[in-house]
Amino acid sequence: MDTVKIGKFLKELRKENGFTQEQLGEKIGVTNKTVSRWENGNYIPPVECLAMLSDIYGISINEIISGQKLTSDEFVDAAEDNLKDALELPKQLSKKSERTLTIMWGASTLLTMLILFLLPTKELNFGYSLLLIFLVGALGFISNTINFITLLLNKERFDNDK
Numbered sequence: 001m002d003t004v005k006i007g008k009f010l011k012e013l014r015k016e017n018g019f020t021q022e023q024l025g026e027k028i029g030v031t032n033k034t035v036s037r038w039e040n041g042n043y044i045p046p047v048e049c050l051a052m053l054s055d056i057y058g059i060s061i062n063e064i065i066s067g068q069k070l071t072s073d074e075f076v077d078a079a080e081d082n083l084k085d086a087l088e089l090p091k092q093l094s095k096k097s098e099r100t101l102t103i104m105w106g107a108s109t110l111l112t113m114l115i116l117f118l119l120p121t122k123e124l125n126f127g128y129s130l131l132l133i134f135l136v137g138a139l140g141f142i143s144n145t146i147n148f149i150t151l152l153l154n155k156e157r158f159d160n161d162k
Helices: 003-016 021-028 032-039 047-057 061-066 072-118 126-161
Strands: none
Touching (some): 021 047, 072 126
16 A cells, blocks of 8 residues: 555545645544644554545545545456555564564663673672672563563464454
């Protein structure tokens, strides 16, 4: 899905119908900032908003997602493409989430090792040094465990959605 194309089309439709972002937002129940985010291509409206926009502008959701008004010949092809894109979206989101969690996992590990290395253990007595090392190690372990569990749950959710 070309979010920028969709956004430009939504902006064009809004202007054709004489609405400001604020007026359209009030009609749909969202803020003018949300409408702006849609029009800039940062986000795609959720399904319930797509349905309302479709009613307001008198066009199909398929045309909104295509980012253009469609002839009857183009309609079927666009519907197929939009359905394929919609089915691919969860997979793309899962991969993005997996990358982010992996980066967080690595950063957490590196930060824990760095803190352990930089601890001023020589200035403290043995008991305090041991306690600090244990606490930092425990926090690193807990952080990595939470990241790992989230990563597994994310994979499981995606596998169940297939």
